Amino acid sequence: MPGNRDNEVQFGETLTRRGHLVRSAITSGPGLLWLTLFLLVPLLAMVGISFLTRGMYGQIQWPPTLENYRRLIGFGSFGFDPLYPFLFLRSLGLGALTTVLSVLAGFPLAFFVATLPGRLKTVAVTLVVVPLWTNLLVRTYAWQILLAPEGWLSQLAATLRMVPPGTPLYPGPFAVALGMLCDFLPFMVLPLYASLEKLDWSIVDAAADLGASPVQSLWHALLPQVRPGLIAGSLLVFLPATAQFVIPDLLGGAKTALLGSAIQQQFGPSRDWPFGCAIATSALLLVLAGIRLHARYRGRKGEAL
């Protein structure tokens, strides 16, 4: 709301603009300062270093160069090889797959929880939240045990001919997908549940009364109301899933490089910090673009997250 808000009564007191500024500095100041110092500045430094050169022995050196970004696009020592764009696409693909799987699995679960009576509902929600806050590493290596070649799950899959006999479920793409779904499912369920909670069933009932089939009511009456939750959940799943490193590393046998492991490799064995920063900067830009898109969508719809 534009206009002079000086001397407006809020929470029992009036404050001038200066008063607001001073109070903000005392309260929001420290937190924002901390974040500026320990988040914004390092990220800017990271972007800056991506334009520097790697010394012969792995140091960071002047002069500034675009070499890292050229290499990112694909101009390497062995000729043109769009390895990193491919890597990005693969990571985006994994993110997308995880999101789709989370929606498919998350919707029924969120629906189930939302339609439970009172106290059971709280219990059900808590049960969904609890795994979320347990250690990711622990849950991931547990899948190593569950999907081990001599484990019964692998044997079951082999007998069901879901995989060629002798191929273990772990390590492999199936294990990675399973691990990702297991980790990100709660992130999708919670926003979906929040949306379903506020659902206006009368609209769905009205659609049915007017002769719509169950599928039609679902699509036209239910889904549009759930959309904000769906979008929020997708964002919470897609962006982190794209940059996920631990799960593909532990369940994929360290065979497949993705965005996260590519960055880690440059700061580990390859000791090419400038190049690692270039990859990370690109990942950062991706994330910022995603947030911007979401903000613009929210702005249009005018709804809260």
Added chain:
Amino acid sequence: MKRRSLPLWFTSAVLYLFLYAPIAVVVLYSFNAARFGAGWKGFTTKWYGALLADSQALAAAKTTLLLAVFSTAISTTLGTLLAYGLARYRFSGKKIAEQFLYLPVFVPDIVMAIALLLFFAWLRRWLEFFELGLFTMVLAHVTFQIPFVCIVVRSRLAELDPTIEEAARDLGANAWQTFRHVTLPMMVPGVVAGALLAFTLSLDDFIVSFFTSGPGSTTLPILIYSSVKRGVTPDINALSTLLLLASIVGTISVMLFQPAKTPKNLPS
């Protein structure tokens, strides 16, 4: 349209099972007598005993706990103040600040980790104080904890009834007194929830800790990761079970501290 039907119950049961399968496996296998492999070789509690003798594990546990406590203390204070400031006061550029606040939630932790690594390396050139270790890890953890604390506290603040604060002001309290005696006590459940959340986040963090840790400041997740890389030994299962327990207790406590949807002591 049937609201709750058998297929729905069944699917949900399967999904819950799916979510809890890894946790169950780890707990189960912490009692497995087999040293290698996934076969079950009998029930034993010796791995828990072995943990107590493992100085590395104990040191990691101590580091993890110290890290969580220190970082939670700092981030809860900063985050609570931040939430209050954003909810009550205005300043130019506030919208940008709010968007900026959400950055750590979405930025991949590996990007944040290496940015911090670089920053500390650069600071080290002038101030030896920034050697990698518990200190740098606390700084890193606080950075990703603040937004989460802020979100939780802010949602609690939004549910508070402003008329109570207005009444306090009308009765003659100044801003500080109102905050101290009226607003803060009402905020406490949110602050506690935020603190517990920050604590759990710190306990479970791996990537950021991995990149900002130094010698002797290994945390439990880092220890578990190196063990997993080398081939999980059963005492790690025992360790993980204990860690899971801590996280579960923390999460349930957070849920218990979540306020009811409507404030109880008000005429509706």
Added chain:
Amino acid sequence: MKKTSTRSAARWLWISTVCFVFAHPVFADSSKLNLFIWSEYIDPQIVKQFEKEFHCKVTLDVYEDAESMLAKIQGGGVSLYDVVVPPDHLVPVMVKLKLLAALRHENIPNLKNLDEKFAGPPYDRANQFTVAYQWGTVGVFLRKTDEQPVDPTWGLFFDRKLQPGSFVLIDSVRDSVGAALKYKGHSLNSTNLAQLKEARDLVLDAKRRSLGFEGSVGAKNRVLARSTRAAIVYSGEAVRAMAEDPGTTYFIPREGSQIWLDNLVVPAKAPHRDLAEKFINFILDARVGAQLSNFTLFATPNRAARQFIRPEVLNNPVIYPPPEIMAKLEFLEDLGAYTRLYDEIWTQIKAR
């Protein structure tokens, strides 16, 4: 009552801040030694003995591959660790990056115990920065079956037709690419683009048929756990595993392989330099050196220690290969600017 709770809260905050500040490494006590070493590479008893004799506390941090170790040292570990154990080919890099402190020989009288073959290696002729620790080889670790013995060749990994079952490759660029280079009869230190491309394609193909990459210790554990049949490991790992499980075996492929020498070094800004040199001297002691090799089951460069090493260890051809095998072993060298080629190959291997 609210006032006192505020005051006690403030007091508590103050105390914890003070504690926190003093927990900082700057204030760490001086009788500590920070050791950064390969996993499973030192006898815990030796560490305890050193702690008792020198009244100090030793912290042990481990790594699984050499390049990550170097990354950690470069990224700040140079002023955090007191003793590090790099392999031979990384020492020149560390010297050029000024990451190493010169060793003061007057503090290390036991230097004389070293075998002449290993004292003053090509990369450090006067033992200015390094002291040999253990040496060993890279080879194939395999579970035996009742079928006829396998052909001792790198082709087990790189030739589809010779694949012995499931296998893992080693998660280290020089070791894996080196194996492929050797398979094709090239040098481990090749910088020839065509040869490297060939090696890259071999490893890539092998990766697709493999169960993934593991460090030496992890790979050894997987073979023992029967979750894979073959792996590339370092000799000591294999020997320890064979003692635990006689159904396994280790060999050096006929095309040749890598011999390596690990070294004790002191980082340039080590916080406990004197204690570090005492530690190095301690390891060089004849009895301690023997105890070390009897534990790690790697080969010792310590001539004086040989008399205390168990005879079955001394006569084990895996630990001390016979001359005809030694002739086929090659040391890794630092490749300077060409390291970037290997980095690119490694990324390509991991990414496709």
